[in-house]
Amino acid sequence: MKIRTALYCLKQGLVNIKRNKLFSLASISTIAACVFLIGMFYTIVVNFQYIVKSAEDQVGITIFFNKGIDQAGIDAIGAQIAANDKVANYTFTSAEEAWDIFKVEYFKQNEDLAEGFKDDNPLANSASYTVYLKNIEDQKSFSDEMSQVEGVRAVNYSEGTVSAMTSFGRLVGYASVAIIVVLLAVGIFLISNTVMIGISVRKKEIKVMKLIGASNIFVRxxxxxxxxxxxxxxxxxxLVLIKVLYEKVVEFVMQQFSALSSIIVFLPQSTIFAVLVPMGLGIGAGIGFVGSILSIRKHLKV
Incomplete structure (x- = not known):
């Protein structure tokens, strides 16, 4: 298509919008509503997924050792953990550290009560590794593997928590796809109706263009x-509205629920909008393109 022809088509497209102001405004409003809902839903979903992933990253597997194991045996188990591809990171807690943590949590403000134990550590056999995996779904298979390792007494992990988090993540994913598909279908239907109005207004003009040999591309x-x-x-x-609202909502939630700041963690705005802006513009342009094509194919014999 020549530059002059392209400019003419662009001009006519803008003229169509101006000529059908009411319907164009209705279509813009409809697409704005669709993109807003999709954008808000996307923002909520990715933040939920981020919160769930953050929670998953804190769900560890605890590995306890056989009684009487020496440091070399503990190090050997640690080496096997480090070599496993499923492992994201791991920490070692000595028996003394386990007792210190227990005293703080159990005795709370009455730590003096722990003085009765003095040098007798009731958790002398509680040294352990806490392992965090890259994928929470691998917890069972990893636990089964480590249970067979020499020197390992027990491997503890929360099977119920893992199952609940995995199911929730899948449910959110399926619901996201379903809702976005419905919103896209509504947007395409409404934009196609608007374009159809433009076709009806210019039907005679289009017929004349076809009679004098205008190409299908030129008409479409x-x-x-x-x-x-x-x-x-x-x-x-x-997109502009969501950007403003996101800042306000995050600020409000962090102020109102500051006690849960370690659990409720929002994605940075830059991370959200690095995906949302191109996605939103792509959806808007895509709805407009598909809606136009459907109207043209249905109402024009070109």
Whole structure:
């Protein structure tokens, strides 16, 4: 397509928008609503997934040793843990450290009560490794592997927690896809109706263009441009709104629930919008393009 022809098609597409102000505004509003809902849903979902992933990263597997094991045996077990591809990181807790932690948690403000034990550590056999995996779903298989290692007395992990987190993550994923598909379908339907109005208004003009030999691309292009422009404008508005709201909501939640700051962790705005902006603009333009194509194929014999 020549530059002059492309500019003409662009001009006609913008003229169509201006000519059908009411329907164009309705389409922009509809796409804005769709992109806003998709954007908000995406923002909520990725933050939920981030919170769940952060919680998963804190779910560890505790490995206890046989009574009387020496430091060489403990180090050998640690070497096997480090060599396992499923492991993200791990920490070692000595019997003395385990007792110190227990005293703080159990005796709380009455740590003097622990003085009765003096040098007698009741958790003398509680030295352990705490292992964090890259994927929480690997906890069972990893636990089974480590149970067979020489010198390992017990391997503890929370099977119920793992199952619940895995199921929740999958549910969120399925629900996300279903809702986004519905919103996209609604947007495409409404933009196609708007483009159809433009086609009806210019039907005689289009017929004349076809009679004098205008190509199919020449006839279709203005309507496709119209749909894409409407889609981009409709997508830009909610993206700006979501950006403003995200800052306010995060600030409000962190102030109101400061006690849960270690659990409720939000993704940085830059991380969210690095994906959301191109996705939102792509959805807007895509809805406009597909809606235009469907209308043209249905109502134009070109």
């Amino acid at each position: 292009a203005p309507f496709i441009i119209e749909g894409i422009v409407i889609g981009l404008v409709g997508a830009t508005i909610p």
